[in-house]
Amino acid sequence: MSKTTPLNRRIRLGMVGGGHGAFIGAVHRIAARLDDRYELVAGALSSKPDVARASAEELFIAADRSYDSFETMATQEAARDDGIDVCAIVTPNHVHFPAAMAMLDAGIHVICDKPLCLTVDEAEQLAAKVKETGLLFALTHNYTAYPMVREARQMVADGKLGDIRLVQVEYPQGWMATRVEDTDNKQASWRADPAKAGMGGALGDIGTHAHNLANFVSGLEISELCADVDAIVAGRKLDDNVQILMRYANGARGMLWASQVAVGHENGLKLRVYGDKGGIEWAQEHPNHLHFRPLDGRPELMTRGGAGIGAEGLRGVRVPPGHPEGYLEGFANLYTDFADQLGAFLDGTAPDAASLLVPGIQEGLNGMKFVEAVVRSGREGATWVRL
Amino acid sequence: MSKTTPLNRRIRLGMVGGGHGAFIGAVHRIAARLDDRYELVAGALSSKPDVARASAEELFIAADRSYDSFETMATQEAARDDGIDVCAIVTPNHVHFPAAMAMLDAGIHVICDKPLCLTVDEAEQLAAKVKETGLLFALTHNYTAYPMVREARQMVADGKLGDIRLVQVEYPQGWMATRVEDTDNKQASWRADPAKAGMGGALGDIGTHAHNLANFVSGLEISELCADVDAIVAGRKLDDNVQILMRYANGARGMLWASQVAVGHENGLKLRVYGDKGGIEWAQEHPNHLHFRPLDGRPELMTRGGAGIGAEGLRGVRVPPGHPEGYLEGFANLYTDFADQLGAFLDGTAPDAASLLVPGIQEGLNGMKFVEAVVRSGREGATWVRL
Amino acid sequence: MSKTTPLNRRIRLGMVGGGHGAFIGAVHRIAARLDDRYELVAGALSSKPDVARASAEELFIAADRSYDSFETMATQEAARDDGIDVCAIVTPNHVHFPAAMAMLDAGIHVICDKPLCLTVDEAEQLAAKVKETGLLFALTHNYTAYPMVREARQMVADGKLGDIRLVQVEYPQGWMATRVEDTDNKQASWRADPAKAGMGGALGDIGTHAHNLANFVSGLEISELCADVDAIVAGRKLDDNVQILMRYANGARGMLWASQVAVGHENGLKLRVYGDKGGIEWAQEHPNHLHFRPLDGRPELMTRGGAGIGAEGLRGVRVPPGHPEGYLEGFANLYTDFADQLGAFLDGTAPDAASLLVPGIQEGLNGMKFVEAVVRSGREGATWVRL
Amino acid sequence: MSKTTPLNRRIRLGMVGGGHGAFIGAVHRIAARLDDRYELVAGALSSKPDVARASAEELFIAADRSYDSFETMATQEAARDDGIDVCAIVTPNHVHFPAAMAMLDAGIHVICDKPLCLTVDEAEQLAAKVKETGLLFALTHNYTAYPMVREARQMVADGKLGDIRLVQVEYPQGWMATRVEDTDNKQASWRADPAKAGMGGALGDIGTHAHNLANFVSGLEISELCADVDAIVAGRKLDDNVQILMRYANGARGMLWASQVAVGHENGLKLRVYGDKGGIEWAQEHPNHLHFRPLDGRPELMTRGGAGIGAEGLRGVRVPPGHPEGYLEGFANLYTDFADQLGAFLDGTAPDAASLLVPGIQEGLNGMKFVEAVVRSGREGATWVRL
Numbered sequence A, B, C, D: 001m002s003k004t005t006p007l008n009r010r011i012r013l014g015m016v017g018g019g020h021g022a023f024i025g026a027v028h029r030i031a032a033r034l035d036d037r038y039e040l041v042a043g044a045l046s047s048k049p050d051v052a053r054a055s056a057e058e059l060f061i062a063a064d065r066s067y068d069s070f071e072t073m074a075t076q077e078a079a080r081d082d083g084i085d086v087c088a089i090v091t092p093n094h095v096h097f098p099a100a101m102a103m104l105d106a107g108i109h110v111i112c113d114k115p116l117c118l119t120v121d122e123a124e125q126l127a128a129k130v131k132e133t134g135l136l137f138a139l140t141h142n143y144t145a146y147p148m149v150r151e152a153r154q155m156v157a158d159g160k161l162g163d164i165r166l167v168q169v170e171y172p173q174g175w176m177a178t179r180v181e182d183t184d185n186k187q188a189s190w191r192a193d194p195a196k197a198g199m200g201g202a203l204g205d206i207g208t209h210a211h212n213l214a215n216f217v218s219g220l221e222i223s224e225l226c227a228d229v230d231a232i233v234a235g236r237k238l239d240d241n242v243q244i245l246m247r248y249a250n251g252a253r254g255m256l257w258a259s260q261v262a263v264g265h266e267n268g269l270k271l272r273v274y275g276d277k278g279g280i281e282w283a284q285e286h287p288n289h290l291h292f293r294p295l296d297g298r299p300e301l302m303t304r305g306g307a308g309i310g311a312e313g314l315r316g317v318r319v320p321p322g323h324p325e326g327y328l329e330g331f332a333n334l335y336t337d338f339a340d341q342l343g344a345f346l347d348g349t350a351p352d353a354a355s356l357l358v359p360g361i362q363e364g365l366n367g368m369k370f371v372e373a374v375v376r377s378g379r380e381g382a383t384w385v386r387l
Helices: A024-034 A049-058 A070-079 A093-105 A120-133 A147-157 A186-191 A202-218 A327-347 A353-357 A361-379 B024-034 B049-058 B070-079 B093-105 B120-133 B147-157 B186-191 B202-218 B327-347 B353-357 B361-379 C024-034 C049-058 C070-079 C093-105 C120-133 C147-157 C186-191 C202-218 C327-347 C353-357 C361-379 D024-034 D049-058 D070-079 D093-105 D120-133 D147-157 D186-191 D202-218 D327-347 D353-357 D361-379
Strands: A011-016 A038-044 A086-089 A109-112 A137-139 A164-172 A222-230 A241-248 A253-259 A270-275 A278-283 A289-294 A300-303 A384-386 B011-016 B038-044 B086-089 B109-112 B137-139 B164-172 B222-230 B241-248 B253-259 B270-275 B278-283 B289-294 B300-303 B384-386 C011-016 C038-044 C086-089 C109-112 C137-139 C164-172 C222-230 C241-248 C253-259 C270-275 C278-283 C289-294 C300-303 C384-386 D011-016 D038-044 D086-089 D109-112 D137-139 D164-172 D222-230 D241-248 D253-259 D270-275 D278-283 D289-294 D300-303 D384-386
Touching: A011 A024, A011 A070, A011 A093, A011 A327, A024 A038, A024 A086, A024 A327, A024 D024, A038 A049, A038 A070, A070 A086, A070 A093, A086 A093, A093 A109, A093 A120, A109 A327, A120 A361, A137 A327, A137 A361, A147 A202, A147 A270, A147 A278, A147 A289, A147 A300, A147 A327, A164 A202, A164 A241, A202 A222, A202 A241, A202 A253, A202 A270, A202 A361, A222 A361, A222 B222, A222 B241, A241 A361, A241 B222, A241 B241, A241 B253, A253 B241, A253 B253, A300 C300, A327 A353, A327 D327, A361 A384, B011 B024, B011 B070, B011 B093, B011 B327, B024 B038, B024 B086, B024 B327, B024 C024, B038 B049, B038 B070, B070 B086, B070 B093, B086 B093, B093 B109, B093 B120, B109 B327, B120 B361, B137 B327, B137 B361, B147 B202, B147 B270, B147 B278, B147 B289, B147 B300, B147 B327, B164 B202, B164 B241, B202 B222, B202 B241, B202 B253, B202 B270, B202 B361, B222 B361, B241 B361, B300 D300, B327 B353, B327 C327, B361 B384, C011 C024, C011 C070, C011 C093, C011 C327, C024 C038, C024 C086, C024 C327, C038 C049, C038 C070, C070 C086, C070 C093, C086 C093, C093 C109, C093 C120, C109 C327, C120 C361, C137 C327, C137 C361, C147 C202, C147 C270, C147 C278, C147 C289, C147 C300, C147 C327, C164 C202, C164 C241, C202 C222, C202 C241, C202 C253, C202 C270, C202 C361, C222 C361, C222 D222, C222 D241, C241 C361, C241 D222, C241 D241, C241 D253, C253 D241, C253 D253, C327 C353, C361 C384, D011 D024, D011 D070, D011 D093, D011 D327, D024 D038, D024 D086, D024 D327, D038 D049, D038 D070, D070 D086, D070 D093, D086 D093, D093 D109, D093 D120, D109 D327, D120 D361, D137 D327, D137 D361, D147 D202, D147 D270, D147 D278, D147 D289, D147 D300, D147 D327, D164 D202, D164 D241, D202 D222, D202 D241, D202 D253, D202 D270, D202 D361, D222 D361, D241 D361, D327 D353, D361 D384
Parallel strands: A011 A038, A011 A086, A086 A109, A109 A137, A164 A253, B011 B038, B011 B086, B086 B109, B109 B137, B164 B253, C011 C038, C011 C086, C086 C109, C109 C137, C164 C253, D011 D038, D011 D086, D086 D109, D109 D137, D164 D253
Antiparallel strands: A164 A270, A222 A241, A222 A384, A241 A253, A270 A278, A278 A289, A289 A300, B164 B270, B222 B241, B222 B384, B241 B253, B270 B278, B278 B289, B289 B300, C164 C270, C222 C241, C222 C384, C241 C253, C270 C278, C278 C289, C289 C300, D164 D270, D222 D241, D222 D384, D241 D253, D270 D278, D278 D289, D289 D300
16 A cells, blocks of 8 residues: 555544444444554544443543544544544434534544435535535545456546446345344344435445446446335335436436345445446455456456556555455545545645545535435336436 | 157157358257257248258258248148148248248147247237147247256245245347447348337347246236337447336336347346345356355255256256256257147147246237337336336 | 268267166267267167167167167178168277277277276277278267367467466366265266276276366376375275376476265366466366466456357357357267268268367377376375376 | 453554565554554564664654664563563564564564474474463464354364365465566565575465465364475476375375466465365355355355354454455454454463464474475475375
């Protein structure tokens, strides 16, 4: 990993959410730690004070920097000389907006888990706030940070696929094929609760990843879509399966399927993009490989760090080809690139252009518009709606 | 291969189409020959008399049984004591209807390539004729005859997947990603010509296979669909890409993608079916494998002829597990099963129930209704239409 | 399939072995039939006369051409004007030698299943007889006739891999992991019986295939080998697992593993060859694919009939890329090529050079020398022996 | 990750080697950091003082704890109240022995990269020293720490494969297929230099991994072996290809292939173990999967964290199934387990039994005996030698 920032210290990181029993908080912490660019020094790790304190202690956070609320953390950290530079928000969706607003208002940069918030309106408020404050904002659509995804994006940008005609993206999971939200599965229960998850179930949780990934690689934006949105498991309050036809501004066609009831799939995010000169295929469960199929040529297996990979695909590679890197390494690439951005910001210099692929507030706003469009299409009986 | 018929001779086969330069005719001949149940004794192999004669000679067809037209063949063969029992129709689509009607009118059983014909109206006439004559009619949706597809169908029927919730089927090819119909590619030129192919391009050629396969395995029928139907290659007269949302009568949801411009794909027919107890996946390019993923269990690799395969999946298996069988063997299973049906008919006995999975006139009619519904949906801007 | 021979009739085929309950006889018959170059007109299908007669009747062989012994068949068919041109020998190994000698003595060409016979001495007698009679002799090492294997061979011959350094070949099966020869498994019982199988168990049955395939593709011959030869299942009379180090005349190194006790493998023949410019990998269970990995380039997936395949790899291809061909089609390629040779012989013309890849008496002799060397090495405690 | 140790601080880590331009040092640092159990506080990062200092500064190591030699570091750190608890040795092989002796003599625990040292004699001295001091010693045969490898080991231990009959292990790489050691490739140059690498080239570098992995999973030890040891690239001083026949004490047979000239392979470590009840297969490039093939059952795909995984296979799992973990996570499992051991040692308590799978001095000694036996066999013309 290149370290492009001259900042001669670790970036001070705070965290909202991520206490005992959480999943994604631990992922963020590993991602922050992997390249040693951050130190976790403060947290409002749980809405339950005792959980927050115990979690902080376990994470070697000083007792006086474990807070009972994100509002307190924002205020007090902003007042310290050694206050946090940036705050990671790793709560269920409904807390993203208020926590991010509190941090931005306190002058603290933000790393926010996806989806950005609950509504387009919230998203627009956040976007305005980011613009107003000039602070940096990262949205952890982590799948875009796999090196081979970045390589794929660059191949499209370089015209190696020609004009893009088709985008096929799918994200099947099977873990919610039964009423798992009625068990003690904490991950399932908030995801199935509209008050915490928002308008989308599978749509918000993983459909937004699929949408983001497809746009990131293809460089295209959806102009209209038609979505069948279903809660297939009886009694479920939010969708667990969405099937979408998409039309892109350039005339390309697409399909998106996101499901949490596709029994037997673990985390089957897969993207295929076809142009008039070639096609590519990438699957998250085998992230070190990218399949390239040129028109009239033989299919080629592109490997992380392997033959013919460009600068974009090499960025973020830590170990040689054949030594697999995975989900945590991809996630860490976002953190490390964002560290480059933050370091430059703190040093008052221009960031390395290569560090700017981290999804941000615009991608968050796009995602919320996508969610709203899909929900609207679904409610109207799967009719076409414009974005 | 079990031979269940007592008929102590080979079935006498005629053929319409399949002369020099044809593709599917040779496939039908190999399929007929593989299990030695047929002998090819007559043909109207080409609409060009000299091609017809030369082709017949090469196939060891007696000169007096090489005909210049299917009408003549029907009449003259029906008049012979040793006339053909059955006729294979392997022409471009637009000849299916008249040739099949001629054969049925002459009392000759029919094996017809897919799609059945050009319109629902033709299909209904054919269905009425079949009913009226009592003759046997096979439609070569060959992919349903792969042993592991039949095993999959039986697993669904036996409830091993539980209630079916989702059907994902796709059939990407890339060979028409350029204007190949403007070259001397005979296969492409008729497929891209509405006068010969009918209403559908990729839709009729491979979309009907995908539709038939999905219904065959899932046991479900589409109640309504919404289809984006496009000619992506500029100037093409028929669709080369269709993307369809489907709703089934039982409430299940589905997606179907058929494309002939998906660069890099050869013959990528793939079916996935998910119920509340398990999911299956089958891909035509690896037809000897079936992936079964039970709810809460480990994914299992089912192999042709391997452990735990039932009678339906064993029927049509010629060589041990690990000795791959392919496209021709699957195609031959249709011919051999139909030979069982024909043998029983000719002997005046009841056919083996296991021989009855061969798609027939009803599947052909269903296919034409599917094509018409998709075309209608597409023309109306990809709106929902009922079947 | 090109038909290069001008012979204007089917070749008349006889068969020794292959009656009810046999496995490989049915394979030979399908292979002979697939491209319609042969008609089966005579047989000594079983050493049990009633089985022979019943089997012949089922195969539409005239009653007077069903023989009780191969000796009778050789004599009587040789005396007929319409006698068989060629005889397929598909018995257990111990009958290969006498049956082949009888046919050759009667002036009948031979297609013999592998391994050639029981000893190097027998093999040399056969080789001398073939030379003396000038008759044609095919040995059905069928795996060499898969199109992608032939493509691999040509790539090596064309120097695309550079100088060959390493050959890794393996052939694991699991079906004899228990004492299956003590059950009513006819295939297992003769294979485990030295009187019928010869010196080698897994060695003769599948090790010879692996050896032949490696030599065919690499173009190399073994100069010395060191073999651990074991009967892993207690009480088994012949080996069921052989592990061999090999040194080739050009200095290349190799390993060969053949096992019938590798639980879970079906028919896992796999070959890898590495030169100083590239490596290839081919696996029999996915025979339509060949993996090519050039030095400093990206791995390429080569597909049967696909982009960049040469004439050698296209020969024997019947259906387009993506329509899988399998074991029977590969086997049929041997029969069809041999039909080209036979047709030319019968016509008194020179055979198409492309038809000459069919393994013959020399490969059979090489195979027996390999078997004897391996057995010798094994008996001496796995020491190095020269071939 | 469970944290079983009560130690309420991070373990203080020093490092020998791993300065600019090194590969494995960065891997060790990430592995140490991943679960936040260590802090790197001291280093003798390079034998070149300026490189050592610059590297230390970049890693936030205090200037006074960057040492010019490991001897100084051992002495001075041992004298500090806050001295390092443990030292990671990540140099080329020839430094392992003196550095480890120095640390042990100073009372500092050791984490040593593999292979342990240069000779069996050195290994025995180290083993005696470890025993004498009572200090903890970890050897980073990291591949054994992949969760699915541990699951495989437990399956064997639990008898799920029955009696082990066959072990097939291979480790092909292609990166040294040319004289890369003559370029500025630092990784290649020391690996090809007997003074730094020791007796083995590919043998020591990756053959020892293959040997260790096979023993770890199978629970078997080699009793004798026969090895063909070659420098295939002309002029290379150490082997780049070894092919080995192995016999285990229980009568099982095995083959081991390690190569750095197998063009096209990246890091292809693969292990297959077969017993009389089942077989398993694991490949390092797809480490989240384990294939289990039971006798008479269907092949099962076992996934990291997925259905039916036991406690051993779940230990070290950080993210849900389908979120791939890779090389760094596996490496980190060694560090984290060793942290558990160290924490218990420092607390004066008994370590969690589950933390004891980390390879140690015994595995290092076994590895050196393996290397010496292979070299001896090779020098004697690939004869059988006893271990």
